[in-house]
Amino acid sequence: xxxxxxxxxxxxxxxxxxxxxxxxxxxxxxxxxRAADATLTDMxxxxxxxxxxxxxxxxxxxEFLEYDDADVLHAVEVASPAPVTLDGIVLLGRPAAxxxxxxxxxxxxxxxxxxxxxxxxxALGVVLGGTAQDADGFESVxxxxxxxxxxxxxxxxxxxxxxPAGTGPAEVVAHRGIGPVRLGSARADMRRLLxxxxxxxxxxxxxxxxNFFEAGVVLTYDADEAVVRIAFTRPASVGHGGxxxxxxxxxxxRADALARRMRIVEREAELFFPDGGFSVLTAxxxxxxxxxxxxxAPARRGDDPASGEGAEGTGLLW
Numbered sequence: 001x002x003x004x005x006x007x008x009x010x011x012x013x014x015x016x017x018x019x020x021x022x023x024x025x026x027x028x029x030x031x032x033x034r035a036a037d038a039t040l041t042d043m044x045x046x047x048x049x050x051x052x053x054x055x056x057x058x059x060x061x062x063e064f065l066e067y068d069d070a071d072v073l074h075a076v077e078v079a080s081p082a083p084v085t086l087d088g089i090v091l092l093g094r095p096a097a098x099x100x101x102x103x104x105x106x107x108x109x110x111x112x113x114x115x116x117x118x119x120x121x122x123a124l125g126v127v128l129g130g131t132a133q134d135a136d137g138f139e140s141v142x143x144x145x146x147x148x149x150x151x152x153x154x155x156x157x158x159x160x161x162x163x164p165a166g167t168g169p170a171e172v173v174a175h176r177g178i179g180p181v182r183l184g185s186a187r188a189d190m191r192r193l194l195x196x197x198x199x200x201x202x203x204x205x206x207x208x209x210x211n212f213f214e215a216g217v218v219l220t221y222d223a224d225e226a227v228v229r230i231a232f233t234r235p236a237s238v239g240h241g242g243x244x245x246x247x248x249x250x251x252x253x254r255a256d257a258l259a260r261r262m263r264i265v266e267r268e269a270e271l272f273f274p275d276g277g278f279s280v281l282t283a284x285x286x287x288x289x290x291x292x293x294x295x296x297a298p299a300r301r302g303d304d305p306a307s308g309e310g311a312e313g314t315g316l317l318w
Contacts, residue, residue: 001078002085003143005124009076012063014145018042018071028065031268032284037218037231037293040269041066046082068204069229069297075144075203077129084141091128093137099128113148122148144203154199156210159192170232172240175277178232178296181217187225194219205229230296238294240273245280245294251287253280 001009008014011025021042022028028042042065061082066075078084080092089102100119103110113120118130118138125147129140170179177183180193190210191197197212206220206228216236220229232238238245243256254271257264265272269285272278278296282289 016073018067036233039067077142079140120148158195169237181230185227187221232294249288250282
């Protein structure tokens with residue numbers, strides 16, 4: 001399987017929608033969130049003996065397809081023992097030092113990854129995952145549509161006298177925010193409000209992100225450091241119109257909302273409330289799983305099926 005930097009892998013090219021990839025490859029073996037408020041990652045398992053491109057592989061392996069918040073493919077991770085090559089160099093299942101030396105021999109820039117064990121080819125958007133303790137070689141290859149930049153984390157302390165605001169009960173404010181947090185708020189104001197946390201640069205969806213662990217809040221900002229996405233996760237408590245939203249089975253949240261005549265759009269591992277402008281997420285698509293996040297963001301075209309522009313595969317319930 002020859003990877004094509006900034007383009008993708010056979011059967012999964014960057015820029016394609018989840019629906020088009022699934023139409024071509026079939027349904028994934030599993031779809032799950034890698035974090036409480038993350039988009040769904042599609043996992044495909046290749047059976048021992050081959051790959052859809054016709055290449056042999058003695059052992060089965062896993063491919064993880066990651067999509068952005070517009071459901072467009074932006075990253076792919078392939079795990080060992082996949083037969084992955086770059087410019088003909090086998091990347092997995094052999095000594096890591098040999099792989100790095102051969103890549104440099106072809107003129108590629110290879111450097112130690114900043115925030116993870118392994119090596120990166122920054123210009124190509126490729127990261128060779130850390131070596132396992134019981135194997136001499138990289139565990140995975142991850143490639144994305146953009147170059148690998150400086151993703152270093154920033155640890156920041158609470159501002160003087162600040163007290164986390166997300167630990168108490170919060171109510172969704174329709175199309176504006178959750179609890180005391182509002183879309184469009186300044187980053188500096190949010191740090192004073194919510195306390196300490198970790199800042200980072202997300203791969204998509206914004207220019208910066210802050211994770212306030214104690215408050216259970218994740219905020220994404222635009223280039224002007226204004227909030228463009230709000231996610232409340234545990235240990236936060238969030239409600240809407242008398243319906244508790246976090247930490248309950250998704251089926252119970254759905255039933256309570258419908259009993260109160262709230263409009264709901266059912267999506268994969270998600271309930272979208274068009275009149276409130278927010279979504280409730282679960283780790284996987286199962287009604288008995290507890291909800292993991294409540295997310296508020298500006299409306300996108302097609303978010304409300306009542307407008308006649310509903311996304312394919314959704315169901316509007318009353």
